[in-house]
Amino acid sequence: MKLQPKTVPGIMLAVVIALIPGTLLHAWQFGPVVWLQTAWCVLFALLVEAICLRVRGQSLSHGLGDMSWLLCGCLMSRALPLLVPAWLMLLATVVALGLVKHGSGGLGKNRLNPVMAGLGVVAICFFQFLYPAPNFHSPWSAYLDFSAVLQQQLQIVPPLQLDALSSATPLATELLDAPAPYLSWAGYLAGGVILGLLRVSRLEIPLAMMGSSVLLCMLAGHTLPESLHSLTLGGYLFAAFFIATDPVTSPDCRLGRIFFGVLIGMITELVREFGLYADGLCFAVLAANLLVPQLNQWARYLNPPGRGWQAPS
């Protein structure tokens, strides 16, 4: 346990580092857009955080020193679909840091997960910008270089559409014929497990989440391999290991965290089966966030403070 980070910045940096394997695989598949998007989001997060701290009259060096903005930027860039315009990233960051985090009193005070709240607002208000994003069926962004991506993000050129691309790019046909295997889940899984072993995040949340999803998926008539495969799709493992485990917005004891994970897993699975959105992760996490105080109460009831030290009756 020598490696366990002992300070808040240490914890934040550890999560950022744990994101690297997933990000590398992601970038290997989707191209430079991943790096550019990360850079944008981190830059915006730094700006928004600095402005919020200034407005709230807090020390910039101490406030920025907790590195939570860096983590927020990195998570935001992984959570947003690829190839969204830069202003959308800024908007999501403003919602995440400005409204959700600083609006509720700063680090540790927010009830909603900032990244998911930012993503949620963008997903509801600017649905048209998000889809079709490059996904693992057609990782077409891999064939855009830095300047092309930058032009897209700054909206200097008209947005690329999948059909336009497939007719314009000779590579595309070949590409669409043989989709590359989607791999970044393995990176997120590895990073998440390391964080769990370092006790930076609590593995019971992703475990409960995956367990309940798989169970529901099987109840809905899928086979076990199918259900397990569904876990690797979309941002599921990323959200399970990096979003749902956010200590600030998850319950305060193990039992509560298990309830919490189960809840997220169930809602996600229900949205996947019946919902309009391709992925309900964001809303599942937000809904479960809102229930955290209740979960805490339940867990406290089951496991009251001082448990095990009552006088024998």
Added chain:
Amino acid sequence: MLLATPLRFARGMLPANWHQLSSFFSRSTANTAWRGGIKLVGHKQLSNQLPIRTLPLADQVVAVPLQHGRSLAEPCVRIGQRVLKGEVIGHGGTAIVWAHASTSGTVVAIDACHPADGDQPLPAVHIAADGQERWAPPRFPPHPLTVPALAEFALQMGLVGLGGAGFPTGIKLAGTAHPLDMLLINGAECEPFLTCDDRLMQERAADIVAAAALLAKVYGITQVRIGIEPNKPQAMTALQQALVSTDRRIEVHALPLRYPAGGQPLLVKSLTGRTLAPGRLPAEVGVLVLNVATVYALGRALLHGEPLVSRIVTLSGAVTSPGNIEVPIGLPISTLLAAAQPHGTGDIQVGGPMMGRVLANSAAVVSKTTSGLLARSESLFPPRAATRPCIRCNRCVDVCPMALRPLQLLSAYEQENRALLQQEKLTACIECGACSQVCPSSLPLRDSFRHAKRTIWLGVRA
């Protein structure tokens, strides 16, 4: 609540925590495990091989406090009077700890002194030592020795708990109506750096065992258990060897190597499996708990007629010559520091790094509860980072040995919400500081709880 009944059922089924899972499945054995606690870097090797020594005492003025807690002894010497070592200088009647000259010499003043580990100056008798260490005639306990006689004798011999709180041993020994069946001796010394109890057990094991046997006899106790953290193998061996010749009632047990293994509820749990609920006295679960140094001092008093006039103090940390010194009560700290030669000019820690405090007054003197003086340096005592908001990482919850939720307690304290503090069981907190130690935000958890207890206590009394 609709779910109340199934939940209540579930509550009965669930083990209180993961550590207890094993005992949950094997109900046959007593559950002596406790959850939480932290592993600390011991730094014991700095001084645990150095035998107990004394310092020459000529030309010193010692200031023996007359007060312990709220009990104040009446001085019974005049200025200019010559006193012998061990002579009564403060009379306490039947309910108050008496005070004794800790060396032979002349009374030069009856005035305030600053105990190293106290906030308030205390009235004290100042004695200019003559360096001859002439003892007053020994004073032996009445015969036959009964429990009330033992308790009164302990008060008259100036005995207080040497482990930390300094509670008058006589009052503890007077006991209650509860029948006692076990004597537990606390040799955990779970604080880093401190080795005074370790050396005492290594060098004077036979005296400790003899005292324990005598106490057991007086109380008619059949079981004496000495709990030691396993990082003191030599002390354990020494005690084991001392046991060979004595009766079988005394056992040496290894405690878990986790801070705070010596905390009273945890010691009782480790050694007996009994649960000492917050606010209850050990006697209510049939045990008498004494620190190993207190047992030794009791032995000196009962078997040799010596009152408590000295204690062993560990000098450690960033010092040139660390050690374990047997010092007369009331010796100025400056004398000890001169012997230890701290490297820098950093603060001096009185007591261990977890429960101790920083020396506030350089004119302070050794009191009966001063277990160690540690020179702080940046490498041995890393400075605490600036506090940040709680990120609800729950590490404090994981380490709290009393199964509390320090983060909730802290927010209740910040809201000054008394009801919430009570609901979160503030009174169960043993102020071990494990939570503060692990908090990544460096929040002053333990200190807040101490303060909260004081304010609640005052609030209730007012």
